[in-house]
Amino acid sequence: MDGTNFRRAIARTRLAPVAAFPKRLMRVAKHDARVISVSAKWLLTSREHHNYTYDLTKLSREHLAWFVSVTCDVPVKQVRTYLTEIEEDEPLRQHIEQATAASDRRGLADRRVRYARRIGWYAIVRATRPKHIVETGVDKGLGTCVLASALLRNAADGEPGRVTSLDINPEAGYLAKSEPWASVVDLVIGDSLASIKALDRPVDLFLHDSNHSTGHERREFQAVSPKLAPGARLLTDNVTVTNVLAEHAEKTGRRFLAYRETPAQHWYPGDGIGIAW
Structure with missing residues (x-):
């Protein structure tokens, strides 16, 4: 009996x-x-203790391009162009590096700029051209800068917009307080639910990235519902943890899709993007 047959x-x-x-x-x-x-x-090399940053694998980046293409109804080649735009935005990259190095919180932040799934946020804004974005949860403002960068590009194309960024921490958003990015950012410090209820203009794109408890996430989507403009899109950064946005989409007659990122050379398994439209 040969080795193969013996093993069988x-x-x-x-x-x-x-x-x-x-x-x-x-x-x-x-x-x-x-x-x-x-x-x-x-x-040994990173200083981060939360909101980890990393690059995506090539395959994960390609899946993200298709995710944005399908959910925003734009050609995938165009989405790839948007992803390249943010990755090659040298003024933004240099600003983040310099602002991080000068920050009082530099001991807990990496200077190297890595956007992870946030390049998908950028592509969604470029593809849908929202006039008003609302983002809950700002932290240092990396995601806010990404959104602002997309809005500045849209404005250069003749379709301006603004982002209202909500956070309860008065120290949040230090990366987004420099020009030109600050010119399209309204940073509001306070409880996200109260701030959402106080909004005075329709919301075209809403991003939940604050308190990630199921109850709070659900309350944010409920609070923003009467503020939404026709055709508005809802995003969650919590899609790998809860099914809140999927349930909300079903109740409100929307479609829903989720993307899970794969970090390159990082111990963290990654987060994702949920979108309802």
């Missing part, structure tokens, strides 16, 4: 789990060694 014979006996154990162990060990290596490198 063993596979049909009670010894199969024992015989397969060394190979299974090697596969697990190889996987864990890679994860430990990536994690150790991150611990």
Whole structure:
């Protein structure tokens, strides 16, 4: 009996789990060694403790392009152009690096600029040309800068817009307080639900990225519903944790789709984008 037939014979006996154990162990060990290596490198080189930043794998970036193409009804080639725009925006990149280095919070932030799924936010804004975006949850303002950069490009094309960025932390948004990005940003400090209820103009694009509890996320979508403009889109940065936006979409007669990112060379499994339209 040759080796192949012998292995097949063993596979049909009670010894199969024992015989397969060394190979299974090697596969697990190889996987864990890679994860430990990536994690150790991150611990030694990164300063971040939350809102992790990273690049996407090439495959994940391509899936993101198709996600935006389908949900915004634009050709995927155009979406790829938008993704390249934000990735090659050198003035924004230099600003973020310099502002991070000068910030009081530089001890908890990486200077290297990596947008992850936020390039998808940018592409959605470029594709849909919203007049008014509302973003809840700002932190240092990286995502706000990405949204503002898209709005500035839209304005150059003759379709201006603004982003209202809501956060309860008075120190939030330091990256978005410089020109030209600040020229299209209204930073509001306070409770997101109260701030949403106080909005005085229709919302074309709403992004939940604040308190990620299920109850709060649900209350934000409920609060913004009467403020939405016709054809408005709803986004959540919490799609890998809750099903809130999908449930809201079903109740309100919208379509829903989710994208999950894959970080390149990072221990964190990634977040995603949920969109209802």
